[in-house]
Amino acid sequence: MDWDKLRIFHAVADAGSLTHAGDVLHLSQSAVSRQIRALEESLNTTLFHRHARGLILTEQGELLFDATSSMNKRLDAAAARIRDSEEEVFGELRVTTTIGFGTLWLAPRLPHLYEKYPDLNIDLMLEEKVLDLPMREADVAIRMKEPSQADLIRKRLMSVRMRLYATPSYLAKHGTPETQEDLTNHRLICQNLNSEQVGAGATYVQTLLANNVTSMLYVNNYFGVLQAVIHDLGIGVLPDYVIQDFPDMTRVLPDSESAEIPVFLAYPEEMRQSKRISAFRDFVQEEIIAHRKQLSQKENS
8 A cells, every 4th residue: 555645645534624634745635636536546445525614534434544543653653762862852752640640749840850851842641541552642651550551661650548638727627537437527528439530549438428428529630629628628538649749738537548559650662762751750750759758757757
């Protein structure tokens, strides 16, 4: 199959228009149209439905577009590896992690990475959905469980536990619970059990709710939970890593916490030699060491 025709087909399918694809490819509309007709003839099929408002892929066109999309991702990965020089770290690095970890722990520390590598561009994709690293939906991931996908290099970074936190001003006004049963007199702020979250977090919330908690605020991510806690709305279920950046927060019921949640960094085997990923991995590990030291100092003070 002609690579040039496939490249043009992909551009047309992506743009939904011969004219727009021509602009991207720096070709005339007629030249693009000829290449698409030639490709359809070689495959003996119709790849697009022609409409006045543009082009729509046929079922056969969808199959081919899936294939060319996969090819493009592989080519992008190869190009990224080629661009990684022996001594410099530059270019785009697509990092995916959860909304909570990304907003509350990772993003506040990125200035340290940019100070060291000013030519590195981070595309931070925060969502609970697990992106497909081998298919190049992202370059590197930080996940709250060990990745199950094949062909990934994975490294355990640290462990997290869900705990209860409130502001001193909230506790001064409403009192400090001494047991889980005392939570019935407080508003509990947490993720809804139907929200995407790690199993240990959901199990912990279920345990707390068994204490006849009547006043609730549900938020679908931990950044929202933290904001509600900061504004004295109640006692929040939050990951323990938030405390480093919010030292005035008070832990409630110190003996109460979730099961251990492992945190893993993962990236495709094919990007083992990537200087960008190596730089990001080392940065995260250095920040975790500093994080542990600060937590240890806080606990011993």
